[in-house]
Amino acid sequence: MRVFVAGGTGVLGRRLVPRLVDRGHQVTATTTSAAKLDSVERSGAEPIVMDGLDAVSVGEAVAAARPDVIVHQMTGISMAHAGKPDLKHFDRCSVPTVRLRTEGTDHLLAAAEATGVTHFVAQGYANWNGNREGGWVKTAEVPLDLHEGTAAHPAMAALRHVEDAVGGAGGAVMRYGAFYGPGATDDQLGQGFKEGLA
Numbered sequence: 001m002r003v004f005v006a007g008g009t010g011v012l013g014r015r016l017v018p019r020l021v022d023r024g025h026q027v028t029a030t031t032t033s034a035a036k037l038d039s040v041e042r043s044g045a046e047p048i049v050m051d052g053l054d055a056v057s058v059g060e061a062v063a064a065a066r067p068d069v070i071v072h073q074m075t076g077i078s079m080a081h082a083g084k085p086d087l088k089h090f091d092r093c094s095v096p097t098v099r100l101r102t103e104g105t106d107h108l109l110a111a112a113e114a115t116g117v118t119h120f121v122a123q124g125y126a127n128w129n130g131n132r133e134g135g136w137v138k139t140a141e142v143p144l145d146l147h148e149g150t151a152a153h154p155a156m157a158a159l160r161h162v163e164d165a166v167g168g169a170g171g172a173v174m175r176y177g178a179f180y181g182p183g184a185t186d187d188q189l190g191q192g193f194k195e196g197l198a
């Protein structure tokens with residue numbers, strides 16, 4: 001298949017792209033940074049610079065790639081995109097990711113429709129935001145906790161938007177948990193996150 005990975009250079013994208021390539025898929029992977037084009041190319045994908053918050057940029061990138069499937073792995077969690085983490089003010093430091101999960105999702109879905117892309121897979125998140133009602137085992141139909149009235153609400157509402165918009169368009173949202181290990185937790189263990197918690 002022709003696979004378009006929006007956010008091909010993040011923790012998830014860096015692992016996903018080579019695996020797709022190994023399985024014989026033709027992959028286009030995006031970054032916002034021209035400096036990363038070479039490393040994306042080395043992973044076996046066709047690299048492209050795209051701003052997920054710019055509808056024109058997204059539309060052009062998807063139209064050029066003509067994919068069968070779009071995979072949405074765009075987040076703005078890193079210090080490069082969100083600045084120094086401020087976990088006591090989660091609503092502030094989550095703004096780039098909230099925008100990518102609302103506006104970015106909508107731009108990708110619009111581009112999918114315009115280009116005739118039939119499959120869409122997006123990154124979701126279900127960890128500390130689980131629904132507290134009922135039993136321990138949940139299905140994907142059980143809505144996640146929106147944490148209304150807290151600083152986490154905008155981020156949770158954005159996740160709800162991903163699930164509603166992508167699900168409504170016939171796509172799939174993978175509810176990820178927390179990932180750990182080399183390349184997945186380095187920033188959190190580093191000085192930025194420690195200071196953000198202090």
Ligand SMILES: NC(=O)c1ccc[n+]([C@@H]2O[C@H](COP(=O)([O-])OP(=O)(O)OC[C@H]3O[C@@H](n4cnc5c(N)ncnc54)[C@H](OP(=O)(O)O)[C@@H]3O)[C@@H](O)[C@H]2O)c1
Nearest residue numbers: 007009010011031032052074075076077078178179184187
């Ligand atoms: N432990 C966990 O469960 C877990 C899970 C995920 C992330 N993290 C942590 O979170 C931090 C950041 O992770 P990450 O590198 O995956 O996230 P990230 O730096 O936020 O990047 C995710 C992807 O989204 C892309 N992106 C960002 N802004 C974009 C925009 N405006 N338009 C289009 N694409 C955009 C990035 O591209 P470019 O940066 O190349 O432009 C990258 O490919 C790391 O510290 C990581 O360890 C932890």
